[in-house]
Amino acid sequence: MPEEYEEIEDFFETVINEVSEENLTELILDLRALTFLNSSGIKTICVSLVMEADDVEGLRMKILCSNSFTWQVETIPTFKDLIDNLDIVFE
Amino acid sequence: MTDDENRAVEKLQKKIRKLEAALKIVADHSGKAESRMRRQFEVVSETIPVPMIISNENDEIVFANLSAQKTFGHTPDDFSELSTASLYDHPDDRKLFLNILSDKGEVNAFRTELRKPDGSVFPAELFSQPIYFDVQDCILTVVHDLTEVMALEKQLRQTQKMEAIGTLASGIAHDFNNILAAIFGYAELVANLLELETDKRKKGYLDNLLKAASRGKSMIVQMMAFCRQTEKEKTPFHLSAIVDEVVKMMSNLTRSDIDIRSDIRNKEMIVMGDPTQIHQVVTNLITNSVHALSDKGGKIEVILEKAVMIEGQRGEILIPRLKPGTYARVTVKDDGPGIEKGIIHSIFDPFFTTKPVGQGSGMGLAMVHGIIQGHNGSVSVESEPRKGAAFHCYFPVTEDDDRDAKPDVEPESVGKGDEHILFVDDDLMVLEVCSELLQNMGYRVTSCEGSRKALKIFKSQPKDVDLVITDNAMPEMSGTALSQEIRKIRSDIPIILITGMLFEEESELKKTGFQAFIQKPFDQRKMESVIRDVLDAGKEV
Numbered sequence: 001m002p003e004e005y006e007e008i009e010d011f012f013e014t015v016i017n018e019v020s021e022e023n024l025t026e027l028i029l030d031l032r033a034l035t036f037l038n039s040s041g042i043k044t045i046c047v048s049l050v051m052e053a054d055d056v057e058g059l060r061m062k063i064l065c066s067n068s069f070t071w072q073v074e075t076i077p078t079f080k081d082l083i084d085n086l087d088i089v090f091e
Numbered sequence: 092m093t094d095d096e097n098r099a100v101e102k103l104q105k106k107i108r109k110l111e112a113a114l115k116i117v118a119d120h121s122g123k124a125e126s127r128m129r130r131q132f133e134v135v136s137e138t139i140p141v142p143m144i145i146s147n148e149n150d151e152i153v154f155a156n157l158s159a160q161k162t163f164g165h166t167p168d169d170f171s172e173l174s175t176a177s178l179y180d181h182p183d184d185r186k187l188f189l190n191i192l193s194d195k196g197e198v199n200a201f202r203t204e205l206r207k208p209d210g211s212v213f214p215a216e217l218f219s220q221p222i223y224f225d226v227q228d229c230i231l232t233v234v235h236d237l238t239e240v241m242a243l244e245k246q247l248r249q250t251q252k253m254e255a256i257g258t259l260a261s262g263i264a265h266d267f268n269n270i271l272a273a274i275f276g277y278a279e280l281v282a283n284l285l286e287l288e289t290d291k292r293k294k295g296y297l298d299n300l301l302k303a304a305s306r307g308k309s310m311i312v313q314m315m316a317f318c319r320q321t322e323k324e325k326t327p328f329h330l331s332a333i334v335d336e337v338v339k340m341m342s343n344l345t346r347s348d349i350d351i352r353s354d355i356r357n358k359e360m361i362v363m364g365d366p367t368q369i370h371q372v373v374t375n376l377i378t379n380s381v382h383a384l385s386d387k388g389g390k391i392e393v394i395l396e397k398a399v400m401i402e403g404q405r406g407e408i409l410i411p412r413l414k415p416g417t418y419a420r421v422t423v424k425d426d427g428p429g430i431e432k433g434i435i436h437s438i439f440d441p442f443f444t445t446k447p448v449g450q451g452s453g454m455g456l457a458m459v460h461g462i463i464q465g466h467n468g469s470v471s472v473e474s475e476p477r478k479g480a481a482f483h484c485y486f487p488v489t490e491d492d493d494r495d496a497k498p499d500v501e502p503e504s505v506g507k508g509d510e511h512i513l514f515v516d517d518d519l520m521v522l523e524v525c526s527e528l529l530q531n532m533g534y535r536v537t538s539c540e541g542s543r544k545a546l547k548i549f550k551s552q553p554k555d556v557d558l559v560i561t562d563n564a565m566p567e568m569s570g571t572a573l574s575q576e577i578r579k580i581r582s583d584i585p586i587i588l589i590t591g592m593l594f595e596e597e598s599e600l601k602k603t604g605f606q607a608f609i610q611k612p613f614d615q616r617k618m619e620s621v622i623r624d625v626l627d628a629g630k631e632v
Binding site for chain 1: 106109110112113115116117118119120121123124127
């Protein structure tokens, strides 16, 4: 299962590198249409994106969520334990 | 440690804390997702009214939902000690099932027979897919119990068969009526010509001829009862009175080693119908039981009780299926040899009999079926060889008050007449014999074999005709249509319908303009009486 996320991990790495190189100040992750995510997917977002974003100086992260999906309502708010500059917006 | 080393250590510690937090997030997410999905599975599996069984690779049952527990009559603990193979009636079916699953990766509509703990077997269709359940590779199997579907299919086939036989019998009855009408008519005409003293021998032959014709007539009456063509005006009556009367009558007529008893559990139930026909139903059923007990004697019980049918109720197979409502149930059961499984689906067919040739017409149960259906009721039978038989007859219960039933009165010989009658029938033999009978009664008769021709004749001399007698089923124009056309010309003309089949009740026929009807085959006295009544009633007005 984790190997299925290797491509996404690579993509997140590219995103973080570009954000760092370009000195960007905001990174938005839009999950509003994601109906289901398994534990490997959660781990990939947490470790490869959110934790890495926390290491980028001056970067603020925003996650757009949907109230319609239980997993988002239950799990996304706990991402605040991984990053200081995080805005979570539910629609 | 240098400052750089301290910062590196601090950074690593922060990373470890975050990884721990991430691990917690993932674990929480997994736990919640798993418990949510498990709950969803439980709700779905316990709610659907379909048996679901999950078995592992060792053929052990690891899960059986509530419906499976109900269907098979096992508790969850029982299931955990069972192998899936033990649920099959034929062990080879399980092997075949597993082969299909292995070849195709799934099983769709696999027909088999499954076994319950009491040894009973039921037909089923199995649908199956591999599933990962409780950390092991398993097979999810959904069981479609076909018991009710197959019972309904059987019921539908039986109903269609009875309808088809009814149509056939009704056609035969119609043609036979015309033939019998001619036989009766000519026999009576010949009888009128004979001298009582000198032609005694010929008179004897004629009497035998009429007796044979009467037997034919009685057969037609039975066939028509089966076809539900002899509907009389229905009256409300207490069913208990009929049951009581028949049981008493049959007890007196039956030998003493056959004990016939009634058990009236509800005396007040009123049904709407023809008491004579219901009398016939109970008599026929008791007669069959008496015959079944003729070798060794035994007991016949006639039970009358209330039965409530509810929507979607499962149970015995009823022919036809009943609407929900309250019914009076008459059960006639005996402790005789029972009915063999192979013939139980044919017993309501006309002319089906197990009696030796010449001892039974095979119309008894066909009549029972026809009469009950004509009363919007239903009949079912349950029997096992050597355990007796029970017939359950259902009649809708009505709220109406009982009324005194009008008994059929044998017509008395009445005066003849000289009026002019226009007689219409497309059957030449009936036309000829009736015309002659009418002439013998003194009437002037214009006979006509076609309805259009009859209408033309009536148009040409409407005032000259005193009475029209017409058949109903005629190719050019029905008797009903002819009567309507005649009424347009002269509204006060009395019209009598002469018919072999009754498609409506008497009251319905009168609504169409007929003053009376004569049922074929008829005798001279009946004909005389009806005609005289109609003509005299017209004069009184």
